[in-house]
Amino acid sequence: MTAGVLSETGSAICLLFIFLIPLASAGLALINTGLGRSRSAAHTMLAALCILATAAVAFAAIGFAVEGYAGRAAYAVMLQGKPWNWIASERFFLRGLGFDGGRAALAALFGMMAAGLAAMIPLGSALDRWRLGASVAATAVLAAWTYPLFAHWVWGGGWLAQLGATYHLGSGFIDSGGSGAIQAVGGLTALATTWILGPRRGKYSPQGMPSAIPGHDAVLVLTGCLLAWIGWMGLNSAGAILFTGAAWGEAALVAVNTTLAAGAAGMTAAGITRLRFRKTDASLAANGFVGGLAASSAGCAVLPPAAAILTGIVAGVLVVYSVEWLELHLSVDDPGGANSVHGVGGLWGVLAVAFFARVPGGGEGQWVAQMAGVGTLLGFVFPLTYGVNALLNLVYHQRVAPDGERQGLDLHELGAGAYPDFLTHNEDAWQR
Amino acid sequence: MKLAGLMLLVSGWIIVVAAIALLQTVTAQGGFLVAGMAVELLGLIVVFRAHLIRRRGAER
Numbered sequence: 358m359t360a361g362v363l364s365e366t367g368s369a370i371c372l373l374f375i376f377l378i379p380l381a382s383a384g385l386a387l388i389n390t391g392l393g394r395s396r397s398a399a400h401t402m403l404a405a406l407c408i409l410a411t412a413a414v415a416f417a418a419i420g421f422a423v424e425g426y427a428g429r430a431a432y433a434v435m436l437q438g439k440p441w442n443w444i445a446s447e448r449f450f451l452r453g454l455g456f457d458g459g460r461a462a463l464a465a466l467f468g469m470m471a472a473g474l475a476a477m478i479p480l481g482s483a484l485d486r487w488r489l490g491a492s493v494a495a496t497a498v499l500a501a502w503t504y505p506l507f508a509h510w511v512w513g514g515g516w517l518a519q520l521g522a523t524y525h526l527g528s529g530f531i532d533s534g535g536s537g538a539i540q541a542v543g544g545l546t547a548l549a550t551t552w553i554l555g556p557r558r559g560k561y562s563p564q565g566m567p568s569a570i571p572g573h574d575a576v577l578v579l580t581g582c583l584l585a586w587i588g589w590m591g592l593n594s595a596g597a598i599l600f601t602g603a604a605w606g607e608a609a610l611v612a613v614n615t616t617l618a619a620g621a622a623g624m625t626a627a628g629i630t631r632l633r634f635r636k637t638d639a640s641l642a643a644n645g646f647v648g649g650l651a652a653s654s655a656g657c658a659v660l661p662p663a664a665a666i667l668t669g670i671v672a673g674v675l676v677v678y679s680v681e682w683l684e685l686h687l688s689v690d691d692p693g694g695a696n697s698v699h700g701v702g703g704l705w706g707v708l709a710v711a712f713f714a715r716v717p718g719g720g721e722g723q724w725v726a727q728m729a730g731v732g733t734l735l736g737f738v739f740p741l742t743y744g745v746n747a748l749l750n751l752v753y754h755q756r757v758a759p760d761g762e763r764q765g766l767d768l769h770e771l772g773a774g775a776y777p778d779f780l781t782h783n784e785d786a787w788q789r
Numbered sequence: 790m791k792l793a794g795l796m797l798l799v800s801g802w803i804i805v806v807a808a809i810a811l812l813q814t815v816t817a818q819g820g821f822l823v824a825g826m827a828v829e830l831l832g833l834i835v836v837f838r839a840h841l842i843r844r845r846g847a848e849r
Contacts, residue, residue, distance in 0.1 A: 436810045722815040736802025
């Protein structure tokens with residue numbers, strides 16, 4: 358669905374949008390840090406930085422060779438006389454890519470930022486127990502293989518993107534800003550990581566009842582939401598221009614939809630917690646807000662604003678109830694809510710396109726293309742990411758030693774705490 | 790049990806891909822695609838159960 362050559366103005370504006378994407382990563386880093394314990398705060402921020410750095414290098418070295426860009430060299434197999442484009446055949450280390458302001462070069466830069474954002478998501482679910490080295494190793498695998506492979510199918514001219522041209526399924530799989538390619542891939546990897554690591558010590562009683570371990574700084578969490586909002590407008594706008602063929606002037610619609618979905622989701626989550634608990638829960642409202650951002654990405658360029666609000670409301674409901682369901686009934690210890698916010702929110706965003714999108718040409722069969730994307734995320738990406746992370750865990754154990762968890766990751770892995778001058782929480786001292 | 794769940798997930802995906810590749814009409818493709826996703830859902834339930842059982846076993 359990508360269009361032709363970008364004008365100089367379009368190229369420059371797209372570049373500016375891409376420069377905003379690190380704000381989304383910075384927002385997620387602050388959210389993850391705030392939702393974790395104070396004794397692991399410096400470790401979480403350092404892990405976020407290491408993850409972004411590793412993702413950029415791994416994507417540039419290998420990832421872009423796997424992802425490629427529509428219209429460039431790729432491997433395809435023929436099924437029933439129709440081409441199925443599986444993987445790009447670019448050269449490693451971005452060789453052969455002309456940095457001339459063209460779409461492919463911008464897509465490579467976008468991919469470096471997006472890989473970092475996707476790799477940041479599992480950090481939220483693995484807080485307070487993920488070794489720094491293990492988070493770096495898992496990021497390298499995600500940025501070099503898992504993320505680029507699915508991104509090729511969606512954005513690199515792969516078989517999901519071509520479903521419209523080859524099988525007349527609407528406009529093919531639509532995911533402008535990455536609800537599926539970034540958020541759901543990251544969210545499903547977060548679920549795999551959570552299972553491999555197991556719950557934090559003291560999270561569940563022997564009877565399986567969870568205990569609340571609140572985050573240590575709500576201000577960090579809410580500041581992170583504000584930064585993520587700006588970053589997401591850049592992410593969705595750049596994605597819409599590069600992968601959905603939107604003109605740069607349509608960025609206003611993209612930003613409106615992004616804001617409406619996030620606002621509706623945040624207010625819905627805040628309202629639900631107010632009704633249920635008589636007090637508004639700041640962390641769940643923040644999770645709802647980011648869940649709305651995650652859900653907004655897929656259809657940001659093809660949804661009417663009213664549909665973006667509806668998408669956000671549903672995302673807010675899904676995030677609040679799935680956080681509770683995963684923790685209470687499925688024993689998934691996810692301190693940052695990454696599975697719900699990015700996994701459930703992202704999958705819902707992909708489906709919302711099937712329900713609400715205004716697709717050129719009427720879009721008959723668009724819902725089949727979107728469902729095929731969801732089916733691929735659950736049936737291919739999840740087993741793949743689970744498998745590679747389980748293998749990684751065999752050769753390099755991912756969970757910190759019990760002593761390290763008791764002591765806090767700051768002292769155990771970094772040798773110094775984030776807040777050396779004061780004790781921030783009595784419960785922290787008691788649990789040491 | 791966990792492996793069985795993961796195999797079910799992959800099997801569901803193969804049904805999804807096969808439905809698109811082999812069937813002609815959107816209705817038929819959609820029908821088989823929903824069936825494939827039902828298999829995936831079953832796989833997801835099995836994987837979740839496998840983890841619940843393993844965790845509760847570890848607690849005992």
